[in-house]
Amino acid sequence: MSKYQLIATAPMGLEAVVARELRDLGYEDLMVENGRVNFRGDLIDICRCNLWLRTSDRVLIKMGEFKATTFDELFEGAKALNWPDWIPEDGEFPVEGRSHKSQLSSVPACQSIVKKAVVDKMSMTYGTEWFDETGPRYVIEVIMLNDIALLTLDTTGPGLHKRGYRKIATEAPLKETMAAALVLLSRWTPNRPFYDPFCGSGTIPIEAAMIGWNIAPGLRRSFNSSDWPIIPANLWEEAREEAYDLLRDDIPLEIAGSDIDREAIDIAYASAKAAGLGQEIQFHTLPVAKIDPQGDYGCIITNPPYGERLGEIDEAEKVMRDLGFVSKKLPTWSFFSICPNKQFEHYFGRPANKRRKLFNGRIECQFYQYLGPLPPRKPLA
16 A cells, blocks of 8 residues: 655644554654654555544644745645545645745745645646535645745544543643553553543543553544545444454543532533443542542542633632642652643642643643653562
């Protein structure tokens, strides 16, 4: 099978996490850039990466990259690409765009030029100048950066954070992709207890359970490329069967979450049930000061209220202090918190062992990491 140039897009700050995921899936020769990881794969890899990537936003096919300082250069470069190899005569092919630090700064104009170029190229293959666009969806994107045009096809459709289990969300929810990233960055393993004292709609505990059981996050949804004729249905079936075979639902999990908001807990229960994890995660209505996680060597991974969107600043500072007091009662536990407050360590009561800059949406945050002792190794039999 042919190998294609593929791109796994990454939220700002998570490029290395996406790259690690790809390596764990068996992909090599990765090239990490701002906002994306480039790699090579064939048609089955488009299926597998959409099903398995937890922290990427979407999987793209790199159609071409070339310099374009004029609309003529953009038109000719776009027309030279092999669009009919992918897009059938009835395909729907909208064009999206972005431009940064480029002479071709008008995004609508770039979109229009690329659309015309693709139509011209497809007219040469299909012998018609009119396309009804009633078939499968092929979203083309033109990205202009420093006068270089990057043209891609989106294989994903709605972003990969759309797992399918969250029908309702609380105010200011954490994206599923970011929640998964926090768990992966913590290096939590399913043999350790897990607790989220500000669980909201339950996204972090649900993502932890999916990681613990090795559930492919895209298993319950479809993708734009699911309907593409170029990708045979049996490849999607093969990728899904592989995912089901790798599921490890015999592993016992100790995962729980709590929140002071009863309505949020109701939403969390509904989301966990929709994810097939209703019996595996315990949720409680509790303020952080009263939580009592069970077990030793556990991990608390959480996204506390910031004060900017979810409440008063004084209340946000209080819950940070309460979380610090809880940490003193759990000496073998590790604590991980994403927060934009630069005084978090002050309110928590001690400096973090590690910090990592992340973006929750457009909010610049730090991922504060307090590393407790690792569980003792079990003696060899």
